[in-house]
Every structure is written in C-alpha cells, then in structure tokens.
Amino acid sequence: MFKIVSLKNGIANVDGFYCDAVNCGLRPNTQQGDLAxxxxxxxxxxxxxxxxxxxxxxxxxxxLRYGKLFEGNFVLINAKNANAMTQKRGIExxxxxxxxxxxxxxxxxxxMSSTGVIGYRLPKEKIISGLQKLxxxxxxxxxxxxxxxxxxxxxxxxxFKVKLEDGSSFTIAAVAKGAGMINPAMATMLCFVATDAAVxxxxxxxxxxxxxxxxxxxxxxxGDTSTNDTVLLMSNGKSGAYDKEAFKxxxxxxxxxxxxxxxxxxxxxxxVVAFEVVGAKSDxxxxxxxxxxxxxxxxxxxxxxADPNWGRIASTIGASGIECDEEKLKIYYxxxxxxxxxxxxxxxxxxxxxxxxxxxxxxxxxxxxxxxDGRYTAYGCDLSYEYVKINAEYRT
Amino acid sequence: MFKIVSLKNGIANVDGFYCDAVNCGLRPNTQQGDLAxxxxxxxxxxxxxxxxxxxxxxxxxxxLRYGKLFEGNFVLINAKNANAMTQKRGIExxxxxxxxxxxxxxxxxxxMSSTGVIGYRLPKEKIISGLQKLxxxxxxxxxxxxxxxxxxxxxxxxxFKVKLEDGSSFTIAAVAKGAGMINPAMATMLCFVATDAAVxxxxxxxxxxxxxxxxxxxxxxxGDTSTNDTVLLMSNGKSGAYDKEAFKxxxxxxxxxxxxxxxxxxxxxxxVVAFEVVGAKSDxxxxxxxxxxxxxxxxxxxxxxADPNWGRIASTIGASGIECDEEKLKIYYxxxxxxxxxxxxxxxxxxxxxxxxxxxxxxxxxxxxxxxDGRYTAYGCDLSYEYVKINAEYRT
Numbered sequence: 001m002f003k004i005v006s007l008k009n010g011i012a013n014v015d016g017f018y019c020d021a022v023n024c025g026l027r028p029n030t031q032q033g034d035l036a037x038x039x040x041x042x043x044x045x046x047x048x049x050x051x052x053x054x055x056x057x058x059x060x061x062x063x064l065r066y067g068k069l070f071e072g073n074f075v076l077i078n079a080k081n082a083n084a085m086t087q088k089r090g091i092e093x094x095x096x097x098x099x100x101x102x103x104x105x106x107x108x109x110x111x112m113s114s115t116g117v118i119g120y121r122l123p124k125e126k127i128i129s130g131l132q133k134l135x136x137x138x139x140x141x142x143x144x145x146x147x148x149x150x151x152x153x154x155x156x157x158x159x160f161k162v163k164l165e166d167g168s169s170f171t172i173a174a175v176a177k178g179a180g181m182i183n184p185a186m187a188t189m190l191c192f193v194a195t196d197a198a199v200x201x202x203x204x205x206x207x208x209x210x211x212x213x214x215x216x217x218x219x220x221x222x223g224d225t226s227t228n229d230t231v232l233l234m235s236n237g238k239s240g241a242y243d244k245e246a247f248k249x250x251x252x253x254x255x256x257x258x259x260x261x262x263x264x265x266x267x268x269x270x271x272v273v274a275f276e277v278v279g280a281k282s283d284x285x286x287x288x289x290x291x292x293x294x295x296x297x298x299x300x301x302x303x304x305x306a307d308p309n310w311g312r313i314a315s316t317i318g319a320s321g322i323e324c325d326e327e328k329l330k331i332y333y334x335x336x337x338x339x340x341x342x343x344x345x346x347x348x349x350x351x352x353x354x355x356x357x358x359x360x361x362x363x364x365x366x367x368x369x370x371x372x373d374g375r376y377t378a379y380g381c382d383l384s385y386e387y388v389k390i391n392a393e394y395r396t
Numbered sequence: 397m398f399k400i401v402s403l404k405n406g407i408a409n410v411d412g413f414y415c416d417a418v419n420c421g422l423r424p425n426t427q428q429g430d431l432a433x434x435x436x437x438x439x440x441x442x443x444x445x446x447x448x449x450x451x452x453x454x455x456x457x458x459x460l461r462y463g464k465l466f467e468g469n470f471v472l473i474n475a476k477n478a479n480a481m482t483q484k485r486g487i488e489x490x491x492x493x494x495x496x497x498x499x500x501x502x503x504x505x506x507x508m509s510s511t512g513v514i515g516y517r518l519p520k521e522k523i524i525s526g527l528q529k530l531x532x533x534x535x536x537x538x539x540x541x542x543x544x545x546x547x548x549x550x551x552x553x554x555x556f557k558v559k560l561e562d563g564s565s566f567t568i569a570a571v572a573k574g575a576g577m578i579n580p581a582m583a584t585m586l587c588f589v590a591t592d593a594a595v596x597x598x599x600x601x602x603x604x605x606x607x608x609x610x611x612x613x614x615x616x617x618x619g620d621t622s623t624n625d626t627v628l629l630m631s632n633g634k635s636g637a638y639d640k641e642a643f644k645x646x647x648x649x650x651x652x653x654x655x656x657x658x659x660x661x662x663x664x665x666x667x668v669v670a671f672e673v674v675g676a677k678s679d680x681x682x683x684x685x686x687x688x689x690x691x692x693x694x695x696x697x698x699x700x701x702a703d704p705n706w707g708r709i710a711s712t713i714g715a716s717g718i719e720c721d722e723e724k725l726k727i728y729y730x731x732x733x734x735x736x737x738x739x740x741x742x743x744x745x746x747x748x749x750x751x752x753x754x755x756x757x758x759x760x761x762x763x764x765x766x767x768x769d770g771r772y773t774a775y776g777c778d779l780s781y782e783y784v785k786i787n788a789e790y791r792t
Contacts, residue, residue, distance in 0.1 A: 055714030055722050085710050085722050087737050118707025120741050224694050225715035227707075297693070298620050301784055311514025311623075314481050318451030319621035326451055326481050341483050345516050385781050388697055 002246040003163045004253070010157030010173045012139035015196040016041045016238040017173075020138040021147030024130025026080040026116075026123065033147030034080055035130040038192055040073045043108060044234040047205040049212045051229035057118075058083040058090025060230065063111040069205045072109035074101070075192065075232060077148055078127060080116040082188065084227040093122045100128045105136055113230050115150055115177065115188040145175045148190055152178040156261045162197070162250045168241035170197035172250050176258045178265055188228040189216060191258060197247055198237035207248055208233045215255035219263045219379045220294045231255075260379070269381035271303055272362040277317075280374030285322040287376040289367065292320040294380030303382035308346065308354030310338045317367060328370030333357045398642040399559040400649070406553030406569045408535035411592040412437050412634040413569075416534040417543030420526025422476040422512075422519065429543030430476055431526040434588055436469045439504060440630040443601040445608045447625035453514075454479040454486025456626065459507040465601045468505035470497070471588065471628060473544055474523060476512040478584065480623040489518045496524045501532055509626050511546055511573065511584040541571045544586055548574040552657045558593070558646045564637035566593035568646050572654045574661055584624040585612060587654060593643055594633035603644055604629045611651035615659045615775045616690045627651075655775070665777035667699055668758040673713075676770030681718040683772040685763065688716040690776030699778035704742065704750030706734045713763060724766030729753045 011019050017040050021033030048068045050060045066072065076098065083090045098110045114122070145155035159173035176191035199207065212231055233251070263272050275293040280286035293299055298312045310331050317324055331339040334357050338346065346354070357363050407415050413436050417429030444464045446456045462468065472494065479486045494506045510518070541551035555569035572587040595603065608627050629647070659668050671689040676682035689695055694708040706727050713720055727735040730753045734742065742750070753759050 052717075053711060053714040054717070054720050055710055082707075085707065085735070087723055118705075118711060119735065224692060224708075224712065227711050227714060296620060297779075304784065309513075311478075311481065312620075314451055315449060315514060315623050316620065318449040318623060321448075321450070324450050327483055339481070339515065383693075383784060385784050388700065388779060388781050388784055 001165055002243060004250055005161045005163070007159040007161055010141040010145060010159050010175050011038060011192070011194045012141035013159045014171045014173050014194045016236045017194045018137055018139055019144040020135045020140045021143040022130055022133040024133070025126045026078060033143050034078060035127060035134070036077045036144045036147040037134060037136070038075050038077070038144065038194060038234070039105065039107070039136065040194070040234060040236040042073070042236040042238055043071050044073050044236045045199060045201050045204050046070050046072050047208040047233045049208060049231040051226055053225050053227045053229070055085060055227050057114060057228045058086050058094060059112040059114045060228065062091050062094045066109050066111070069201065070109055072111065073236070074107045074110035075113055076110065077113045077190070078116070078122070079148055079150055081114060081120055081122055082116045082118050082228050083114045083122050084118040086119070086121050089121060093124050097122070097124060097127050100131055102131070102136060113190055113232070115148065115190055115228055118227060141173070141175065148175065148177045150178060150188070152265050154265060156258055158254050158257060160250050160254060162246050164241055164243050164246060168239070170195060170239040170241040172197060172247070172254060174254050174258060176262060178262055188226040189262065190228070191216070191231045191255070193231070193233040193251070193254070195233070195235050196237065196239040197235055198240055198242040199235035199247060200242070203244055204233060204235060207251060210248070211252045211255045214252055215259040218377065219259045220291065263379055263381050266381045270384060271360070271382045273303055273380050273382070274362070274364040274377055275380060276364055276366045276375070276377045277369065278366065278375040279369040279371055281323050281372045282374040283376055284374070286374040287378070288322050289317050289320050289369070290376045290378035292316050293365070294378040297383065300380065300383035303358065304384045306355055306358035308333065308338065308351055308358060310346070313365060313367065314339065323371060324369050325371065330368040330370065332366040334363050397561055398639060400646055401557045401559070403555040403557055403567070406537040406541060406555050406571050407434060407588070407590045408537035409555045410567045410569050410590045412632045413590045414533055414535055415540040416531045416536045417539040418526055418529040420529065421522045422474060429539050430474060431523060431530070432473045432540045432543040433530060433532070434471050434473070434540065434590060434630070435501065435503070435532065436590070436630060436632040437502070438469070438632040438634055439467050440469050440632045441595060441597050441600050442466050442468050443604040443629045445604060445627040447622055449621050449623045449625070451481060451623050453510060453624045454482050454490060455508040455510045456624065458487050458490045462505050462507070465597065466505055468507065469632070470503045470506035471509055472506065473509045473586070474512070474518070475544055475546055477510060477516055477518050478512045478514050478624050479510045479518050480514040482515070482517050485517060489520050493518070493520060493523050496527055498527070498532060509586055509628070511544065511586055511624055514623060537569070537571065544571065544573045546574060546584070548661050550661060552654055552661070554650050554653060556646050556650060558642050560637055560639050560642060564635070566591060566635040566637040566643070568593060568643070568650060570650050570654060572658060574658055584622040585658065586624070587612070587627040587651070589627070589629040589647070589650070591629070591631050592633065592635040593631055594636055594638040595631035595643060596638070599640055600629060600631060603647060606644070607648045607651045610648055611655040614773065615655045616687065659775055659777050662777045666780060667756070667778045669699055669776050669778070670758070670760040670773055671776060672760055672762045672771070672773045673765065674762065674771040675765040675767055677719050677768045678770040679772055680770070682770040683774070684718050685713050685716050686772045686774035688712055689761070690774040693779065696776065696779035699754065700780045702751055702754035704729065704734065704747055704754060706742070709761060709763065710735065719767060720765050721767065726764040726766065728762040730759050
C-alpha cells in the first residue's frame with residue numbers, strides 16, 4: 001500500500017527542480033510572465049506526448065530530434081506566439097535562442113515549448129534578452145504557472161507526495177494550461193510534469209501515454225487539436241524512490257484532475273459533462289460515440305440551455321456510424337432513465353427531474369447500447385454565447 | 397442543346413402532380429399547414445436518398461420496404477413530429493394513417509415523410525382527421541412549401557422548364573426544408589422533386605444520388621445528421637420528353653440552388669462560405685479537409701467575427717489527419733493569398749483586405765495543398781450568438 005498526499009504549490013516542491021518566469025515583452029500585461037523555464041540539476045529521463053496535428057509547431061519538430069523518450073534537463077516555455085507554420089526558420093530561431101542559455105548549469109538537450117498565435121516568427125531578440133532576467137536557481141512555481149496561461153482564467157498546478165510502504169517517498173508535480181480550449185490559434189494544451197521518483201526509461205513513456213489517454217485525450221472543448229499540444233514528464237530520480245503501481249496511480253490521478261480543471265476553464269463553459277457509453281460492440285465503438293457526443297454542437301447547446309432533449313443524444317449516436325438499435329438503447333442523466341424502448345415518451349415529471357440534473361455544474365450522461373461490453377467515457381462542456389463571443393472577437 | 401427556364405411556383409407546375417396542405421393541429425399557428433401531400437395521377441418511378449443515421453426514423457424504415465427505387469405515386473408529409481425513436485409502433489402508426497387515404501385515387505405504395513421532435517408517437521387521430529380536409533386534386537404548392545418548414549425562415553421551392561432540341565420539353569420542380577440546420581431534434585432536411593420527364597428506372601436513382609452528392613451532401617450547418625433526412629424524386633413521364641444529359645444538369649442545378657438556400661437559412665447564419673480544397677493527394681483527402689473546415693467551431697466563429705486568422709484554417713487541416721506540408725500549403729480568401737511559405741506573416745495591408753472579403757455574404761476559402769490533383773468543395777456557414785440562442789432555448 002501507499003499513500004498520496006496533496007501539497008500546495010507545484011514544481012517548486014520537487015527536489016532538484018527549479019523554475020521561474022519573467023515578462024520579456026511578448027505579453028502586454030507586464031505583471032504576468034511570458035517566458036518561463038523548468039530545469040533539473042540532475043539529468044532526467046524525459047517522456048513526451050505531442051499533438052497529432054500534421055502541422056505540428058516548430059518547437060515540437062525541434063524536440064522530436066531527440067525522440068519521444070530522451071535524456072535532458074531543461075525546457076524553455078513562451079506564451080503569446082506558437083511558432084507554428086513558420087517552416088524551417090521556426091526551428092532555426094529555437095536553435096539560436098537555446099544557444100543563448102547560460103553556461104554552468106550542465107544543460108543537456110534543452111527543448112522549447114510555445115503557445116500563442118499561429119503564423120508569426122518568435123521575437124527572438126526579446127526572448128534572448130528575457131533569458132538574462134530569469135533566475136535559474138529559483139523555485140517560483142507560481143510565476144511559472146501564471147506565465148504559461150493564455151486564455152485560461154485560473155492557474156493549474158498540482159503536487160502530490162507519495163509515501164511508499166517501505167518508508168521511502170517521492171514527489172510529483174505538474175503545471176498545465178488550457179486545452180483545445182477554444183481560443184483559436186491559442187487553443188494549445190501544455191502540461192509539464194516533474195518528479196524526483198526514479199522512473200526507469202523502460203517505464204516512463206508507457207506510463208505517460210496511458211495517463212494522457214485517460215485524461216487529456218478524453219476531454220474536448222471544441223473538437224479542435226492544436227498545433228502545439230505537449231505533455232512532458234521529467235524524472236530526475238533524486239528521491240531514489242519508485243514503485244511502478246504507485247507512480248502510475250499518482251500520475252493518472254494528477255493528469256485527470258488537471259484535465260477536469262482545463263475543461264472547467266473552457267471558455268464560456270459552465271458545465272462539465274461525462275459522456276459514458278457502455279454496452280457497445282467494442283471499446284472502439286463506445287469511444288466513437290462518446291467523442292461524437294462530447295463534440296456535437298446540438299448536444300453542447302442543449303447542455304447550455306439545460307434542455308433534456310434526449311433526441312439530440314440519440315441522433316448523435318445514430319449519426320456516428322457505430323452499431324446501435326433503438327429497441328436496446330437506454331439513456332440516463334445521472335441515475336434518471338430518460339429513454340428506453342419501454343419509456344418512449346418523456347413525461348413532464350421526468351422532464352422536470354432531468355432539467356434539475358442538467359442545471360448542476362457537472363453530471364453524467366450514460367448511454368447503454370445494450371449490444372456488448374464496449375465502454376468509454378469522454379468529457380465535454382456546454383457551448384455558451386460566451387464561447388462565440390470570445391472566439392469571434394479575438395483579434396478584431 | 398437545351399434551354400432551362402425558371403418558372404414561378406413549384407410542384408403545381410408539373411403536369412399530373414397535385415399537392416395541398418392543411419393545419420391538423422400539430423402546429424400551434426393554425427395559419428400554417430402541418431400536414432401535406434404530393435401525388436401524381438400516373439404511377440411514377442421514384443428514387444430515394446435517405447439519412448445515413450443508424451437511428452433512421454419510422455417513415456424511412458416504412459418506405460424502405462419498397463427499396464430506394466420503386467413505383468408509387470403518393471407521399472404524405474407532416475411537420476412538428478419526427479416519428480423517430482418510436483420503434484415498431486412508429487411504423488404501425490404510419491400503416492394505420494396511410495390506410496385512411498381516400499379510395500379512387502389509384503394510390504400505390506404510399507409513403508410518409510416526417511420532421512419535428514424525436515421521441516414522440518405521431519398524433520394519429522389528428523392526422524387521420526386532417527386527411528379529410530386535404531384537397532387531393534389541388535395544386536397548392538405554396539401551401540405545401542410552407543407546411544413542411546420547421547425553423548426555416550423562408551420557403552424553398554424551385555421550378556424549371558427544360559426545352560430540348562427536338563422541340564419537346566419537360567418540367568421539374570422541387571420543394572425543400574432546412575437542413576442539418578441546427579434546430580436540434582428538428583434539424584431534418586427534406587426535399588421532394590417532381591417531374592413529368594420520362595426518367596427511366598435505370599437512370600433515376602444514379603441521377604438523384606449524383607445530384608444529392610453534389611448539393612445537399614456538400615453543405616453543413618452544424619455537422620449533425622438527422623434521423624429523418626429524405627430526398628425523393630418522382631417521375632411520372634407525362635411529358636413524354638427526356639434527355640439524360642439535360643435532366644441531369646437541370647436536377648443538379650436545382651438541388652444545388654436549394655442547398656445554398658438551406659445554408660443561407662441556417663439558424664443564426666449570416667454567411668455562406670465555400671471551402672475549396674485543391675492539390676490534395678486524392679479527392680477523398682480533399683473531402684476530409686473541406687468537410688472538417690466546414691464543421692470546425694474555431695473556423696465558424698472566425699467567420700462570424702470576420703477574423704482573418706488563417707492559423708485556424710491551417711490547424712484544422714493539420715488536425716484532419718490528411719497528408720499536408722506547411723512548405724507547400726497556400727491559403728487564399730477569394731483571390732487574396734493569405735498564407736504560403738513565402739508569405740509567412742500577414743501584414744496589416746493584407747489583413748485589412750482579408751477582413752473586407754470576410755465581411756461579404758458569401759466568399760471562398762481556397763486551400764491548395766500542393767501535393768496532387770485531389771479536390772473537393774464543401775459549403776458551410778458561420779456560427780453566431782443566434783445559433784446558440786436558438787438551440788439552447790428550444791423547448792425551454
């Protein structure tokens with residue numbers, strides 16, 4: 001057995017990790033940083049998960065030269081400019097910036113991570129002079145967490161201390177910013193996880209992949225996939241402690257909580273809804289249905305209006321192309337059955353109950369296809385006027 | 397050579413076709429019909445294209461017993477109730493209703509077509525008594541066109557007279573209602589085409605399929621596919637005239653014009669945008685990119701805000717999974733180049749020009765992937781506050 005304790009602050013708590021942020025002139029509000037770093041004094045095993053967007057941004061192309069599993073100890077992060085669709089020049093800019101990192105820190109294989117507008121080259125000079133202002137021995141996780149935000153309304157950082165049965169312990173912390181979260185060219189999801197657990201090379205990538213699949217890959221604000229999405233897990237092993245099962249659970253819990261924070265912070269979003277599809281022919285079919293539900297405009301606007309119109313749910317499942325049968329389908333809002341072939345018409349009593357469920361901050365829509373054992377849960381949010389406003393008025 | 401002339405009114409103009417509509421109590425506004433029919437006094441070759449939604453509604457299941465190509469002469473249409481997700485009872489209700497059609501009209505293989513809310517059985521008694529009020533020898537195409545509307549803001553009917561080189565001529569007319577058009581359970585697209593051309597059985601279905609693929613299947617208001625979408629083409633041959641090429645062109649033109657009317661009437665939509673993707677590896681890849689663009693929330697809100705943020709266009713193409721290369725991609729708004737690897741950054745002059753283009757009622761976004769000969773054009777509209785309002789507030 002092991003025990004997980006939540007701590008305040010984020011990456012600052014992790015032994016051997018340092019972080020800081022400054023404003024180097026990319027962001028008009030000079031009170032908020034726009035250039036940040038995370039580094040470890042020891043070399044780390046690093047695992048990465050990047051966007052599936054074919055137009056992945058220059059920082060991802062640059063980092064991929066080390067592969068998705070590599071040894072390194074430094075990541076530089078900027079906001080307000082995605083360095084995407086900048087071709088080879090974008091990569092050359094990164095090389096030049098990183099060549100200006102200070103000596104004496106034993107930096108190895110440094111990478112960069114960017115979020116912001118697509119299609120503009122990085123303001124190199126500003127960033128290079130910003131490097132002079134960073135304190136490379138600081139533990140300013142709060143500054144870091146704020147500096148990487150774009151359209152987010154609150155910072156997202158977590159830290160867990162994990163105590164193992166043998167008395168040893170390790171710390172794991174993460175910082176993230178908004179995701180698929182709608183603001184157009186700024187819809188990037190970034191997450192950096194630092195741990196002093198001694199995660200071996202053979203485990204680190206599969207652990208990260210699995211945790212990302214069960215968290216960030218299950219949420220959708222608007223169905224769009226950014227050019228810059230990045231999740232990095234850095235393990236410096238300084239605690240000497242490691243237990244695969246404990247680490248896996250702690251990492252999954254941390255990324256899932258961050259994913260829910262991101263969804264809650266989706267622009268204009270008021271509700272977080274779990275779309276649980278069970279009884280599908282296969283997990284793959286359940287996933288198709290759940291993801292379609294979380295992305296459907298008709299479903300998302302019904303959530304905003306708290307309209308218990310289950311016809312939109314059924315129609316979306318039917319349109320998704322998976323096997324389904326109206327005689328076998330059952331739809332529940334939380335524990336309330338809202339459709340089955342025995343209850344074909346919604347009476348006013350059940351409609352009223354459904355309306356109340358839908359007014360909650362979060363609830364579950366459960367669709368039992370009654371055909372097999374396939375299951376998947378996707379998480380989505382409602383679509384409000386605010387979403388349209390934010391996205392229509394951005395830049396104009 | 398042949399000549400196509402537009403006529404006023406719709407199906408009323410076609411020899412041997414009759415239509416009428418009454419209000420039988422499904423729609424609160426008694427000035428507007430909710431029950432309509434189209435019939436031919438001669439037996440027709442009928443071709444049908446139905447929704448791909450697996451939960452297709454009872455009227456479609458009922459009609460499919462005749463196949464997608466059949467002989468018949470009567471369609472009964474109701475608004476306000478989709479008769480979807482009503483299981484076998486929904487089909488039995490149709491059988492009972494149709495058994496009440498008057499004798500003496502030589503009705504063969506009558507079908508029904510419905511649009512409205514999902515999940516409620518048809519009010520059979522109202523419809524059956526409504527049948528008594530219909531004039532089965534009327535040519536009230538205006539009443540028909542209005543009765544089938546749900547959230548549409550204007551009626552959609554067209555009629556062409558086609559004069560062939562040999563001096564013969566035929567008439568083709570169609571009536572349609574809103575599509576994928578967003579109002580939730582009412583998002584159905586219906587279209588009925590009547591012609592006195594002598595379209596032979598061996599041509600009629602492929603002609604309809606091709607015309608639908610190049611019109612209704614290229615438009616998207618919200619990416620949702622209704623349970624009730626139906627296009628019927630009825631040919632009674634009364635003119636004795638037919639020329640395959642002329643008929644094909646007239647039918648395609650008619651359905652394309654109706655599709656554009658539907659898009660223009662998309663709820664809350666202000667703009668019709670053609671997403672033309674060229675230079676893709678294959679037509680199929682071009683189609684994936686074009687359809688993704690027409691459905692992207694980020695793209696649709698940018699259209700509403702007239703924001704020339706081409707990063708959203710590039711990001712959507714990259715996320716669609718097709719082969720693409722940022723060195724080869726070119727993006728144009730009408731004839732204005734807005735991205736190529738030689739023009740990486742949008743200057744204020746081009747941005748101003750792009751903004752002007754985007755303020756038009758309709759314009760084209762052209763993406764040249766520079767990789768091959770694949771091409772496809774999809775048509776979409778913007779996403780406004782009004783869309784959210786209509787869909788969030790429906791029923792509540």
